[in-house]
Amino acid sequence: MTFGAAASVPRGRRPAADAACPCGAGRFGECCGPVLAGAMAGTPERLMRSRYTAFALGDVRHLRDTWHPGTRPEDLTLDADTEWVGLEVVAHTEDGDRGMVSFRAHWHERGSGSRGVLEERSRFARRAGAWYYVDAV
Numbered sequence: 208m209t210f211g212a213a214a215s216v217p218r219g220r221r222p223a224a225d226a227a228c229p230c231g232a233g234r235f236g237e238c239c240g241p242v243l244a245g246a247m248a249g250t251p252e253r254l255m256r257s258r259y260t261a262f263a264l265g266d267v268r269h270l271r272d273t274w275h276p277g278t279r280p281e282d283l284t285l286d287a288d289t290e291w292v293g294l295e296v297v298a299h300t301e302d303g304d305r306g307m308v309s310f311r312a313h314w315h316e317r318g319s320g321s322r323g324v325l326e327e328r329s330r331f332a333r334r335a336g337a338w339y340y341v342d343a344v
């Protein structure tokens with residue numbers, strides 16, 4: 208796992224296919240790019256990475272589309288001041304149609320310049336073959 212190496216990308220823009228993926232796991236065109244373009248994420252970890260990348264790129268549509276209908280918020284807006292600057296996947300498990308991913312996401316706030324780390328354990332569920340984000344525990 209690497210983090211910090213991925214360059215931050217301006218909102219609303221897609222990195223080039225051969226650029227470092229914001230999630231840090233490879234080139235965008237082989238990593239989160241296809242998932243953001245609609246390809247199915249094969250594992251909870253892949254989906255979690257693509258959702259981190261969607262946060263980093265401001266892709267609200269992908270976040271909404273991959274949120275479990277039972278827990279999806281009515282309104283989803285991203286904090287424009289928060290820049291996501293690195294991801295560490297700490298652990299991930301898969302058990303049938305349930306999955307869990309523990310991660311640390313590094314953020315930077317543009318206005319104040321403050322930095323921090325969001326630590327979370329995300330739960331995922333598979334419905335009709337596709338993984339969805341459920342909630343955080």
Ligand SMILES: [Zn+2]
Pocket residue numbers: 228229230231232233235238239240256257260
């Ligand atoms: Zn990625």
